[in-house]
Amino acid sequence: MIPAREFEDDGLDEMEDLAARVLRPPRRISDEDLVASELASAVLSGPLEKIRHVVEAMYLLGEEERRTAGITFGEEEEAGRIYSLSLALLNAHFRTLQQGGEVARVVWPFPQKEAASRLSWLGEDFCGDFLCGAEDPRELSRLPFLERAYLVTSRYWVPKAVYQGMVTRFVRWAMPFAARLMRKIMRMVSPDSYREALQLLRGGIRRGGNG
Numbered sequence: 001m002i003p004a005r006e007f008e009d010d011g012l013d014e015m016e017d018l019a020a021r022v023l024r025p026p027r028r029i030s031d032e033d034l035v036a037s038e039l040a041s042a043v044l045s046g047p048l049e050k051i052r053h054v055v056e057a058m059y060l061l062g063e064e065e066r067r068t069a070g071i072t073f074g075e076e077e078e079a080g081r082i083y084s085l086s087l088a089l090l091n092a093h094f095r096t097l098q099q100g101g102e103v104a105r106v107v108w109p110f111p112q113k114e115a116a117s118r119l120s121w122l123g124e125d126f127c128g129d130f131l132c133g134a135e136d137p138r139e140l141s142r143l144p145f146l147e148r149a150y151l152v153t154s155r156y157w158v159p160k161a162v163y164q165g166m167v168t169r170f171v172r173w174a175m176p177f178a179a180r181l182m183r184k185i186m187r188m189v190s191p192d193s194y195r196e197a198l199q200l201l202r203g204g205i206r207r208g209g210n211g
Contacts, residue, residue: 030193031060032189033193034060035060036189038053038056039054042054043198044201048086049090051082055080055082055178057182058071058076058079058185071181071184078177082174085170086174087109089166091107092104092163093105095157102159103157103158104157104159105158106163112150115146121169121173122146123169126145126149126166153166
């Protein structure tokens with residue numbers, strides 16, 4: 001006959017083991033997990049957000065890790081410029097006119113005197129009504145094209161179609177750089193971490209969509 005005490009000991013051990021599993025803290029989120037999450041977010045996002053997430057993934061790497069990934073100082077500076085532009089376009093202001101139609105305004109993160117270099121991706125051949133809503137179109141028309149684009153989009157309002165055209169030009173210019181940067185950052189993330197981040201984000205998107 002097995003002593004009752006032995007049953008008690010076995011039961012106590014099982015309860016202690018169960019309690020330890022339940023109370024054990026979840027795995028801590030590592031720097032690699034954060035980088036993987038940004039890269040997964042980039043894959044699942046639209047063009048502008050994709051560019052933003054890739055650069056934010058780079059910012060999560062330390063300086064030594066960036067060098068290990070093959071990211072140069074020049075690429076870091078270029079990523080910073082692209083990041084500020086993507087944020088400006090993502091945070092554009094919109095309003096609906098009483099007569100119908102939407103207009104947009106962009107607050108650029110640089111002064112007018114830098115428009116020629118910072119907005120060079122727009123191109124002098126861009127077809128946009130940058131005089132729409134301006135108080136003195138004749139005065140603005142005397143400015144160089146990119147300065148005119150800068151002033152009108154930040155001081156006044158332009159048709160939403162013009163804003164969307166600017167976004168298209170920016171993405172076409174910035175995406176190749178963002179893609180190269182992403183490939184370099186991927187070297188610092190294990191396939192398992194990236195796969196797990198992708199699965200978690202996809203699950204969250206599905207749950208959000210069904211809610």
